[in-house]
Amino acid sequence: FLFQTPPHKTPATMTDTDVPSSRTRDDSQHYRNRSVSEAVLVPQAIISDDVVPTASANGTARTSNEQNCDVSVDLAEHHEALIGAAFHNQNNIDKQPTLATLGETPFADDGDEVVNHRVIATEVVKEPRNFIAAENVLQNAIVLLDPRIPDCIHLIEAGKKRGLMVMAVIPKPNDGSKALIEFYPTAQALLEVGMHQVYEPPYGSKFDVVECAANLKTIEAQQNLRFLGVIPCREAAVDFSDILGALLGLSNVNDLGLAGARRDKGLMKLAVANAGLRVAKYARLTHGQGKDIVDAVEELELQYPVVVKTPRGMGTSDVFICKDEKEAMESSAHIVRGVGPDGRKTQYALLEEFIGGEEFALNLVASPTTPRGVQVTDIWMYHKLNTDGTMVNTFQEMVDPQSRTYTELVRYAEGVCRAVGIKYGMAHVEIKAEFDEKRNKWINPVMIEVGARLAGGRKAIMAENTIIGWHPFDAMVDAHCGFPVRMPPSFSPARKCVQAFVPSDKNGILVGIKGDDFNRLSNYHDSVMLKKIGDKVVRARDIMSFAAYCWLIGDDPDAVLQDARLAREEFIVEVESTDE
Numbered sequence: 001f002l003f004q005t006p007p008h009k010t011p012a013t014m015t016d017t018d019v020p021s022s023r024t025r026d027d028s029q030h031y032r033n034r035s036v037s038e039a040v041l042v043p044q045a046i047i048s049d050d051v052v053p054t055a056s057a058n059g060t061a062r063t064s065n066e067q068n069c070d071v072s073v074d075l076a077e078h079h080e081a082l083i084g085a086a087f088h089n090q091n092n093i094d095k096q097p098t099l100a101t102l103g104e105t106p107f108a109d110d111g112d113e114v115v116n117h118r119v120i121a122t123e124v125v126k127e128p129r130n131f132i133a134a135e136n137v138l139q140n141a142i143v144l145l146d147p148r149i150p151d152c153i154h155l156i157e158a159g160k161k162r163g164l165m166v167m168a169v170i171p172k173p174n175d176g177s178k179a180l181i182e183f184y185p186t187a188q189a190l191l192e193v194g195m196h197q198v199y200e201p202p203y204g205s206k207f208d209v210v211e212c213a214a215n216l217k218t219i220e221a222q223q224n225l226r227f228l229g230v231i232p233c234r235e236a237a238v239d240f241s242d243i244l245g246a247l248l249g250l251s252n253v254n255d256l257g258l259a260g261a262r263r264d265k266g267l268m269k270l271a272v273a274n275a276g277l278r279v280a281k282y283a284r285l286t287h288g289q290g291k292d293i294v295d296a297v298e299e300l301e302l303q304y305p306v307v308v309k310t311p312r313g314m315g316t317s318d319v320f321i322c323k324d325e326k327e328a329m330e331s332s333a334h335i336v337r338g339v340g341p342d343g344r345k346t347q348y349a350l351l352e353e354f355i356g357g358e359e360f361a362l363n364l365v366a367s368p369t370t371p372r373g374v375q376v377t378d379i380w381m382y383h384k385l386n387t388d389g390t391m392v393n394t395f396q397e398m399v400d401p402q403s404r405t406y407t408e409l410v411r412y413a414e415g416v417c418r419a420v421g422i423k424y425g426m427a428h429v430e431i432k433a434e435f436d437e438k439r440n441k442w443i444n445p446v447m448i449e450v451g452a453r454l455a456g457g458r459k460a461i462m463a464e465n466t467i468i469g470w471h472p473f474d475a476m477v478d479a480h481c482g483f484p485v486r487m488p489p490s491f492s493p494a495r496k497c498v499q500a501f502v503p504s505d506k507n508g509i510l511v512g513i514k515g516d517d518f519n520r521l522s523n524y525h526d527s528v529m530l531k532k533i534g535d536k537v538v539r540a541r542d543i544m545s546f547a548a549y550c551w552l553i554g555d556d557p558d559a560v561l562q563d564a565r566l567a568r569e570e571f572i573v574e575v576e577s578t579d580e
Contacts, residue, residue: 087116097215100187100198114188138224141165142477143216145230145244146172146237149182149193150458154473155231156194162477165196165225169216171207171240173200180530183544209240213247220248228252229480231425232453238263241452252482254366254452255421262420262452265311265350269447275419277412278446284311285349288336290329296351297325307352308332310340317544319390321354355446357434359384359391362401362413363455363463364427365475369484374417374427376401376410377470377491378463380455380499392540395564396457398466398497402490405441409433412445420450425480426472428455457499458526458551465525465553466493496557497525500564502548503540508575510537515570516548521563523554537575547573 086104087093093116103111142164144155152168159166168190178184187198199215201207220227227248232241245253254262261271269279283296285308297306308331310318318335322328328351335349359382366374379401384391401410413429430448435441454460460472469488478485504510510531518527527550531537540546550567554560 097201102191141225143230144168145232145241147233158473158477167197168195169199231480238452252424258421272419281353283351285332290332293328305354309350310335311350312340355432357432362429366422367479367485374414393501395500400492402492409445422452426454462497466495466497496560498552498560498564500550500567501546502571504537504547504573506575507538508577510535511576512574514572518550523552523560523563525551525553
């Protein structure tokens with residue numbers, strides 16, 4: 001087995017406080033056999049590094065292949081976190097999974113380049129029965145599965161506070177060709193923000209959770225680590241995080257029998273309905289031309305409009321509100337014949353009744369150390385418009401989860417989390433509800449979907465800035481590691497927070513932008529531009545098709561909402577039309 005990351009020169013960014021240190025062992029106490037020979041398990045005839053002639057001690061020229069044939073390493077003379085030699089041949093790097101670090105070893109504090117290590121070395125043991133018992137684990141660690149830079153920075157900091165080494169696992173490596181490095185980071189980008197190690201499978205290969213677990217267990221043994229938790233950092237990682245944790249031998253994972261219900265929206269509805277909670281009527285559609293729409297609508301006694309969506313989507317991708325049978329058939333055929341947002345072939349489309357009312361997102365933390373097992377931490381009310389058959393965000397505002405106005409939503413969301421087996425970590429439940437003016441509260445909640453992950457849109461960062469005493473990234477690490485979670489006295493936000501979704505209203509090549517100086521707004525907190533001059537832009541329909549996001553925080557709720565409107569209304573794009 002070998003591990004790989006593209007070699008890039010990068011300035012040293014890790015300090016003594018960035019990387020956990022390990023204590024020195026006495027030679028007599030070293031638990032590995034002293035006669036260990038380091039040899040890569042893949043035959044050199046198949047995979048070989050660059051052949052570079054070098055001079056031996058007697059002056060005779062030798063190639064690197066000849067040197068590799070008789071390499072013998074005394075581990076006692078090397079760093080105790082040995083993970084093998086570095087690759088030099090780019091072809092070999094591209095063919096194998098790798099572990100990337102800054103410097104020669106994972107615990108080095110003076111690295112100045114990304115090193116791509118061989119991970120598994122052969123151990124030659126003459127007397128296995130005479131093995132000396134291994135010493136205690138020297139370093140606890142956590143795994144961040146498919147991280148994004150903005151959230152990753154906070155999770156790394158939370159790990160440092162707890163003395164944890166932080167490893168990233170990237171299921172689909174970015175070789176630098178994908179834009180938006182913050183959302184699709186490279187190994188180098190992650191190392192530069194303080195990540196200790198980065199595991200990647202070979203480029204172009206499918207992520208294999210069993211192989212990944214085996215390699216992580218090998219790294220755990222070689223570096224004398226102990227993984228305490230696996231944290232999913234985006235929707236696509238929810239599939240694998242609990243399975244990976246279980247394969248690593250962790251007990252603090254969510255219910256594996258309900259792993260499918262935390263990702264597949266059909267199984268999700270089934271699990272929630274079985275728990276006695278209301279869900280929308282639904283049917284699975286499999287016909288390649290959408291002809292099963294007619295019978296399904298009749299059987300469910302639905303009226304148009306109806307919703308047709310991909311079962312494993314994210315960020316409102318491939319979610320269609322269809323006003324008639326023709327649109328429903330076209331949308332279903334598009335989904336069944338296509339590939340989902342997660343890159344997998346879609347097996348069926350999901351037909352749902354259209355639920356009226358307003359949409360909310362409720363974020364929760366789950367841990368056996370909390371009073372009820374799951375706790376709502378913040379609520380966001382969505383404001384959307386129907387654009388080209390899709391409900392598109394305009395802005396989202398934080399509301400008070402401890403107000404009696406939202407009590408039914410809180411109870412429902414907590415029930416949904418229990419129904420799909422969320423016991424550790426963060427959760428994100430999207431629901432629709434109706435407002436009862438007589439009772440002055442939201443009622444009749446219905447689930448849209450639930451995710452066993454941290455909410456997107458920097459909602460956790462905004463919650464930390466507005467809820468006194470709440471530190472969601474610390475809580476996330478604690479929950480996944482099985483530590484007690486520290487809760488604030490109240491989850492009522494002290495300030496108003498709004499995220500504005502800034503759209504492009506045209507299709508074409510972006511040639512000019514006006515109104516992108518969002519810091520002119522009095523309640524400005526942060527922003528990110530998703531498009532730049534020369535990029536292709538489209539009318540915004542899903543999360544990643546917007547031109548920009550802007551976050552606003554202030555003491556005056558009306559003023560914050562007004563700034564959100566100005567951020568959208570005063571943003572103007574100039575495009576050059578294309579023939580597409």
